Amino acid sequence: MKGSFKALLYRDIFLGRKQLKSATTMFFVATALVVLILLSFRHGNLALLDKEIVEGAKIMIMPVVKFMPVLVACFLPNFVSEAVAREESGLWSKFRRSTPVSHWCFALADYTLIFVFILLAFLVSAGYVAIICKIEGDAFDKRTIAIIVALALCSLAFCILMQIMTMLFKSVEIAGLAFTGAMMLAMFLYVxxxxETDMTNDEIFAKLGGFCEDILPFSPVIFISILLAGFCAAAMLYKRREK
Amino acid sequence: MMMNDYENAIEISNLTKKYDGFTLDNISFNVPKGSIMGFIGQNGAGKTTTIKALLNIIKTDGGSIKMFGLDHIENEFEIKQNIAAVFDEIPFHGDFTAKRLSIMFSGLYANWDEQRYFTYLDRFGLPRKKKISKFSKGMKMKLQIACALSHGAKLLVMDEATTGLDPVVRNEILDIFREYLQDEENSILMSSHITSDLEKIADSVTFIDKGKILITGYKDDILENHGVIKCTKADFKNIEKDDFISARLNDFGVEVMVANKNKAKRKYQGLNIEKTTLEEIMLFYVNSDKKEWS
Structure with a gap:
């Protein structure tokens, strides 16, 4: 490709700007909810309850609630896959084939943005969790970072899987249904x-946290592998010709 | 081979593509450099399939395609830098404005000429900051053409691009094509079933029907050689079946399409042979299986 790569990045951002805006808004809404819950524990209705009940509820709710905005932020790169995949299901794919830009270049533009935005999401999430930990007097330790990294890796995998499914089915709606179906099936199978286990929530969270810590050293390799696999799959799907 | 060293902008040889229920059957034709070829056929005849094969959008089952003297798959990206495709529907997202499209196109084509693009926009009266989704069909088509003409393409491939446009817009577009063809390096392949447009502008014509090329050649030769004998049913009985393409029977007599007007004049002296149009030629060829139709 001899044209400007920046223009391809511009195209992706322009097409995905609505999803990008709504994902950013969702992050702030989720953060505001966490702040409201915290305020309620300190000064609101929840603070009026018995101290023991409040502490118990806090231990039960906060480990999950604290990471909600992280999960939302980590879905930020989804705007690329959704926007591009939506275009691919229209007439654009036919026009794209008439341009001198190779399938690798289109995939590279997508994955450059996915890479940048997942890093951005990670940094924003880490900053947010660090602030919440400071407010709550919790430690911002290796385990917390490991959980953020694990969430980022999972959401990256989901984003890429969603893009591949959308390009494969050439429909965002069908891909969404197929993706939800697959997730629900996995959950039912797990259940x-x-x-059976008699572990408490605390023990489950501790086990999950431990698992995240275990995989933390391998996370760069996992991250690169997921990106590389997604990039190659997207390039192949861009290359795919009509029957 | 150098990009300038070619005779035909497009050379299609024995192109075959098989679908369930339709086959593009061994088709061959050339588009000479500096000319405009009309690619005519009814809906479903195989025009779009041929264009898709040309643009390497579909896999073919046989044959070869050369563009600017180069193999269309081996030299795909070099070729595509020099061609522009215009489709019947605008392929860009409705949220784009003409101005934003220019930014995107600068990433697609190395030779993108923004100045020329804005000149075309002004000439066509297209707003720069209005969303494409708010454009009329004619405006969308003009925008596609402005994009196509602004990156120095040497070949325009148009797939039913004038379909659904009013005659005024169609004429404007034909004028632009005439201008484009003043540079003898430029060529156009224009698929359409509106034969009157092609009659005005095309240098050569290819008729396709049911996946087969029925006739291909220079438009003037085709119009010169073909003719319609208008005769009574009694006279028609004297015309040999091998001498005509097909015959249209009506209450007043018979119209008989012949492929060799001069030969028919000599053989059937006394019968009135009139000039014909591309539309009529297409109609009579499409019905050539039946031979006699009404």
Whole structure:
């Protein structure tokens, strides 16, 4: 490709700007909710309850609620896949084939943005969690970072999977249904097949946190592998010709 | 081979593409450099399939395609830097404005000429900051053409691009094409079923029907050679079946399409042979299986 690569990035951002705006708004809404819950625990209705009940509720709710905005932020790169995939299901794919830009270049533009935005999401999430930890007097330790990294990796994988499915089915709606179906199936299988356990929520969170810590050293490799696999899959789907 | 060293902008040889229920059957034709070829056929005849094969959008089952003397797959990206495709529907997202499209196109084509693009926009009276989704069909088509003409393309491939446009807009577009063809390096392949447009502008014509090329050649030769014998049903009985393409029977007599007007004049002296149009030629060829129709 001899043209400007920046123009391809511009195209992706322009097409995905609505999703980008709504994802950013969602992040701020989720953060505001966490702040409201915290305020309620300190000065609101929840603070009026018995101290022991409040502490118990806090231990039960906060580990999950604290990471909600992180999850929302990590879905920020989804705007690229959704915008591009939406275009691909229209007449654009036919026109794209008439241009001198290779399938690798189109995929590279997408994945450059996905890479940049997942890093941005990670930094914003880490900053947010650090502030919440400071307010709550919790430690911003290796385990917390490991959980943020694991969430970022999971959402990256979901974003890429969603893009591949949308390009494959050439419909955002069908891909969304297929993706939700696959997720629900996985969850049902887990519920029915997983061995019964008498672990408490605390113990489950601790186990999950431990698992995240275990995979933290490998996270750069996992991150690059997911990106590379998605990039190659997207390039192949861009290259795919009509029957 | 150098990009300038070619005789035909497009050379299609024995192109075959098989679908369930339709086959593009061994088609061959050339588009000479500096000319405009009308690619005519009814809906479903195989025009779009041919264009898709040309642009490497579909896999073919046989044959070869050369553009500017180069293989269309081996030299795909070099070729595509020099061609522009215009489709019947605008392929860009409705949220783009003409101005924003220019930014995108600068990333697609190395030779994108923004100045020329804005000149075309002004000439066509297209607003720069209005969303494409708010454009009329004619405006959308003009915008596509402005994009196509602003990156120094040597070949325009148009797929039913004038379909659904009013005659005024169509004439404007034909004028632009005439201007474009003043540079003898430029060529156009224009698929359409509106034969009157092609009659005005095309240098050569290719008729396709049911995936087969029925006739290909210079438009003037085709119009010169073909003719319609208008005769009574009694006279028609004297015309040999091998001498005509097909015959249209009506209450007043018979119209018989012949492919060799001079030969027919000599053989059937006394019968009135009139000039014909591309539309009539297409109609009579499409019905050539039946031979006699009404």
């Amino acid at each position: 029915f097949l997983a061995p």
